[in-house]
Amino acid sequence: xxxxxxxxRDVTRDFQAGQQTxxxxxxxxxxxxxxxxxxxxxxxxxxxxxxxxxMCGILWPTLGEVKVFGTDIYDLPDDELVEFRLQNIGFIFxxxxxxxxxxxxxxxxxxxxxxxxxxxxxxxxxxAMFEKLNIADQADKLPSxxxxxxxxxxxxxxxxxxxPRLVVCDEPTAALDAASGRRVMDLLREVAVAExxxxxxxxxxxxxxxxxDRILVLEDGKVIHDGKTMPETH
Amino acid sequence: xxxxxxxxxTGDPQKFFGLVFGIAFSTLLITQQLTIFVNxxxxxxxxxxxxxxxxxxxxxPASVTTDVTYPMPSTALDAVRSVEGVDWAVPQLRSAAxxxxxxxxxxxxxxxxxxDATLTGMPKRLVEGDKxxxxxxxxxxxxxxxxxxxxxxxxPMGQVLExxxxxxVIGGITDTVPGFASTAVFYTTYSRALRYIPGxxxxxxxxxxxxxxxxxxxxxxxxxxxxTGLKGRTREEFTRDGIDFIIANxxxxxxxxxxxxxxxxxxxxxxxxxxxxxxxxxxxxxGALKAIGVTNRQIRKMVAAQAGxxxxxxxxxxxxxxxxxxxxxxxxPFFKGFFVPWQVPLISLAAVIVILALxxxxxxxTVFNTEPAAVFR
Amino acid sequence: MAIDIRNLSFSRQILPAIxxxxxxxxxxxxxxxxxxxEVDEPDTSxxxxxxxxxxxxxxxxxxVVEPSSELxxxxxxxxxxxxxxxxxxxxxxxxxxxxxxxxDRQARAQLREAEAAIGEARxxxxxAQSAQATASSQLALYRNVSDPAAVSRSEVIRxxGEARxxxxxxxxxxxxxxxxxxxxxxxxTEVGRLTITAPIAGEILAVNIRKGEYVSTMGGGGSQxxxxxxxxxxxxxxxxxxxxxxxxxxxxxxxxVSPRGAAEQQVEAAFVRAEPLVVPKRSLTNSAAERVDVxxxxxxxxxxxxxxxxxxxxxxxxxxxxxxPAKKGQ
Numbered sequence: 001x002x003x004x005x006x007x008x009r010d011v012t013r014d015f016q017a018g019q020q021t022x023x024x025x026x027x028x029x030x031x032x033x034x035x036x037x038x039x040x041x042x043x044x045x046x047x048x049x050x051x052x053x054x055m056c057g058i059l060w061p062t063l064g065e066v067k068v069f070g071t072d073i074y075d076l077p078d079d080e081l082v083e084f085r086l087q088n089i090g091f092i093f094x095x096x097x098x099x100x101x102x103x104x105x106x107x108x109x110x111x112x113x114x115x116x117x118x119x120x121x122x123x124x125x126x127x128a129m130f131e132k133l134n135i136a137d138q139a140d141k142l143p144s145x146x147x148x149x150x151x152x153x154x155x156x157x158x159x160x161x162x163x164p165r166l167v168v169c170d171e172p173t174a175a176l177d178a179a180s181g182r183r184v185m186d187l188l189r190e191v192a193v194a195e196x197x198x199x200x201x202x203x204x205x206x207x208x209x210x211x212x213d214r215i216l217v218l219e220d221g222k223v224i225h226d227g228k229t230m231p232e233t234h
Numbered sequence: 235x236x237x238x239x240x241x242x243x244t245g246d247p248q249k250f251f252g253l254v255f256g257i258a259f260s261t262l263l264i265t266q267q268l269t270i271f272v273n274x275x276x277x278x279x280x281x282x283x284x285x286x287x288x289x290x291x292x293x294x295p296a297s298v299t300t301d302v303t304y305p306m307p308s309t310a311l312d313a314v315r316s317v318e319g320v321d322w323a324v325p326q327l328r329s330a331a332x333x334x335x336x337x338x339x340x341x342x343x344x345x346x347x348x349x350d351a352t353l354t355g356m357p358k359r360l361v362e363g364d365k366x367x368x369x370x371x372x373x374x375x376x377x378x379x380x381x382x383x384x385x386x387x388x389x390p391m392g393q394v395l396e397x398x399x400x401x402x403v404i405g406g407i408t409d410t411v412p413g414f415a416s417t418a419v420f421y422t423t424y425s426r427a428l429r430y431i432p433g434x435x436x437x438x439x440x441x442x443x444x445x446x447x448x449x450x451x452x453x454x455x456x457x458x459x460x461x462t463g464l465k466g467r468t469r470e471e472f473t474r475d476g477i478d479f480i481i482a483n484x485x486x487x488x489x490x491x492x493x494x495x496x497x498x499x500x501x502x503x504x505x506x507x508x509x510x511x512x513x514x515x516x517x518x519x520x521g522a523l524k525a526i527g528v529t530n531r532q533i534r535k536m537v538a539a540q541a542g543x544x545x546x547x548x549x550x551x552x553x554x555x556x557x558x559x560x561x562x563x564x565x566x567p568f569f570k571g572f573f574v575p576w577q578v579p580l581i582s583l584a585a586v587i588v589i590l591a592l593x594x595x596x597x598x599x600t601v602f603n604t605e606p607a608a609v610f611r
Numbered sequence: 612m613a614i615d616i617r618n619l620s621f622s623r624q625i626l627p628a629i630x631x632x633x634x635x636x637x638x639x640x641x642x643x644x645x646x647x648x649e650v651d652e653p654d655t656s657x658x659x660x661x662x663x664x665x666x667x668x669x670x671x672x673x674x675v676v677e678p679s680s681e682l683x684x685x686x687x688x689x690x691x692x693x694x695x696x697x698x699x700x701x702x703x704x705x706x707x708x709x710x711x712x713x714x715d716r717q718a719r720a721q722l723r724e725a726e727a728a729i730g731e732a733r734x735x736x737x738x739a740q741s742a743q744a745t746a747s748s749q750l751a752l753y754r755n756v757s758d759p760a761a762v763s764r765s766e767v768i769r770x771x772g773e774a775r776x777x778x779x780x781x782x783x784x785x786x787x788x789x790x791x792x793x794x795x796x797x798x799x800t801e802v803g804r805l806t807i808t809a810p811i812a813g814e815i816l817a818v819n820i821r822k823g824e825y826v827s828t829m830g831g832g833g834s835q836x837x838x839x840x841x842x843x844x845x846x847x848x849x850x851x852x853x854x855x856x857x858x859x860x861x862x863x864x865x866x867x868v869s870p871r872g873a874a875e876q877q878v879e880a881a882f883v884r885a886e887p888l889v890v891p892k893r894s895l896t897n898s899a900a901e902r903v904d905v906x907x908x909x910x911x912x913x914x915x916x917x918x919x920x921x922x923x924x925x926x927x928x929x930x931x932x933x934x935x936p937a938k939k940g941q
Binding site: 240241244247250251254283286287288289309312313314315316318319321322323324349350351352353354358411444446448449469543546547549550551553554556557560561571573574575576579 | 620622623626627629630631633634636637640641642644645646647648650651652653657658659666667668669670671672673852853855856859871872874892907932934937
């Protein structure tokens with residue numbers, strides 16, 4: 001197996017809350033491999049959002065280093081870090097955060113457009129991605145004209161359209177019933193998991209824990225479990 | 235990305251129209267009020283503008299504007315003609331007089347007496363008649379706005395009036411800018427003006443002079459002042475004097491200054507508030523874009539494009555509305571000669587740019603302060 | 612993106628298009644509406660400085676054209692009706708030429724009366740002479756009688772008296788003759804005075820009397836002179852120079868003169884003299900009410916022959932504008 005996709009060393013994060021300093025992460029050391037679907041599980045306040053933010057380069061750690069595919073991302077100048085995110089990371093937000101004023105395909109094409117690709121070409125690629133996700137017929141609709149599930153698929157298309165090496169997915173099933181949740185997870189496994197791509201899913205939905213390749217459990221800023229399945233005690 | 239920015243902007247019609255309206259309203263207010271302001275001030279210099287010839291005006295040191303003059307002895311004309319660098323010089327008489335209309339009403343008018351021999355100093359254009367008609371006995375020419383005031387519904391041509399017990403006939407209508415005092419102006423020859431105005435020893439109000447080729451008007455003014463002790467003014471200076479007189483003696487600059495400032499403040503308020511609301515509504519999308527990997531520079535461009543579109547459309551409509559109102563009022567005699575100085579739309583453009591720059595900077599600060607990490611919460 | 616009519620966006624396409632059209636319209640309106648503030652050349656050029664003086668020190672003045680003899684206002688010594696008028700304006704006359712005659716019937720009657728008296732006096736002289744001859748010869752006859760008794764002494768005295776009386780009557784008759792002759796001469800002079808002749812050679816400029824009008828020695832109606840004449844070859848201009856400007860004047864230099872209203876027709880006039888008396892400024896603006904307490908120096912210049920006469924620019928009484936060089940360094 002090749003080098004880990006993400007490698008965190010002694011990642012610590014403090015937050016200032018008035019006079020107090022709250023340490024959210026305590027020296028996290030993790031290696032996340034490509035080709036796997038890694039679940040990051042924890043209660044609210046366990047630090048999983050902070051950790052995922054740090055791992056995908058949008059939140060600076062107080063201490064420690066993060067290497068994503070061998071690049072120490074917090075060593076990069078700001079602009080290069082932004083560019084690194086744009087090239088290498090795909091985001092699926094819990095609330096999708098689609099732009100309401102542009103149609104679904106254009107929403108999905110945003111990363112390509114941001115990379116500087118011609119808009120028509122970017123949109124074609126987005127439509128191609130829609131076909132994989134079985135929503136090609138929704139390409140011309142505005143997000144507000146789509147159902148929640150369709151919006152999520154658009155968000156997934158946006159995360160994958162530029163073929164990133166790391167896909168980060170925040171609570172993909174939180175708003176869905178169990179069956180739909182499993183369908184989404186199946187879909188993600190089908191389109192997001194690839195040989196050279198890491199996929200991290202932040203969730204606390206115990207209905208889908210069985211679909212993980214690896215589950216990391218966070219509590220009070222520490223990894224308390226790392227395995228193929230959830231610990232029984234949980 | 236600019237395409238996305240524009241779509242985001244127009245995707246919210248209420249705010250978009252609000253922004254456009256705010257800019258258009260500010261532009262209208264600033265442009266229109268400045269235009270009227272400039273034109274009102276210009277009324278003070280009407281006497282200079284209506285004087286078709288000559289670059290230099292010579293007057294008694296006590297004189298201030300074309301209408302506030304202290305008369306000079308007639309030998310002052312020869313004194314001016316004797317100055318080196320004077321090509322020609324002609325006298326002009328300007329004085330108020332009371333005219334009795336055919337109906338027996340008494341009206342105040344301004345009599346302008348121009349050089350008998352050459353009619354130098356007449357307005358450049360006439361609506362009716364020919365300048366040489368002034369040589370017909372008893373003929374005066376009346377300014378167009380004054381004519382509509384004095385003879386409402388009548389043809390002014392041929393109307394007989396009485397000036398200082400003497401008969402005068404309207405023999406022409408001049409195409410002139412009305413003055414601030416809004417009295418009718420009668421143009422006639424110098425010698426006849428002397429008869430029409432019961433007078434004192436010294437009658438000559440102004441000497442209009444022209445420098446010879448190779449001498450600038452201001453050089454000539456210096457020479458005339460040094461040699462004759464009279465006050466000389468170039469056309470530009472005398473125009474400025476008339477305007478300054480209005481500024482110093484009326485509340486116009488203050489009132490219009492307030493309105494223009496108000497236009498600016500209203501613009502900043504409406505546009506600033508609406509734009510911040512718009513940015514706040516879209517802050518999640520901006521956050522997502524930042525997380526995905528859109529640089530601050532690109533976001534700056536997006537916001538600039540949004541401000542630019544709003545500014546462009548709003549400014550276009552504002553200027554169009556200004557021009558429309560000016561056009562609609564152009565038939566009103568009060569607005570005769572009113573025009574939109576080309577500098578005014580540029581000033582309002584600058585104001586619009588300042589308004590948008592201020593609000594866009596505020597909006598950008600909000601966007602830049604947004605942690606991309608917020609998208610995970 | 613191609614504009615598809617179905618996708619035509621009000622906000623993104625129509626509004627900006629209206630804005631563009633509005634800006635273009637506004638620009639056209641504003642640019643065509645700018646006021647015309649250009650300065651015109653005067654239609655008729657005002658009196659302008661001749662090129663050679665444009666940048667030199669000079670003095671400006673105005674004046675009137677007059678004959679070189681100045682204006683002669685011909686009057687009449689006697690009053691009466693005009694019976695003959697022999698000139699009209701524009702005529703050139705020589706010195707002594709009859710201009711007009713005044714009714715001379717009364718003077719001629721007086722002349723005839725005096726001539727009759729002369730005849731009468733001559734007759735009286737003849738009568739007296741013959742009486743004297745008779746008396747003298749009678750007296751001589753008495754004296755030649757030697758016999759005293761033949762002629763009485765009283766006879767002799769009477770004859771002597773008669774002879775003396777006859778001599779005195781002759782003297783009286785002679786005196787009456789010279790008185791009548793003097794009266795005739797006076798009447799002839801009177802007749803001559805009723806014929807008014809030109810005092811100098813020159814041109815008749817104005818005739819203000821008609822045949823049959825009454826002329827009085829007090830002047831004509833409206834105090835007009837009966838006939839105005841003057842020597843118009845050459846013609847002079849009398850230029851008024853403001854007393855403040857007068858010291859700068861370069862006396863003796865030619866002046867550039869142009870008639871009022873025809874400033875481009877400038878001629879050069881030669882210096883004649885400056886009047887020794889500085890006079891109050893005469894009104895030149897045709898205004899009866901104009902009074903100024905300024906005095907002027909009057910300088911006389913001679914107009915060139917080409918500029919006067921039938922086809923000339925200058926006429927007597929015309930107003931002119933003049934530019935005269937100033938003394939160097941002033």
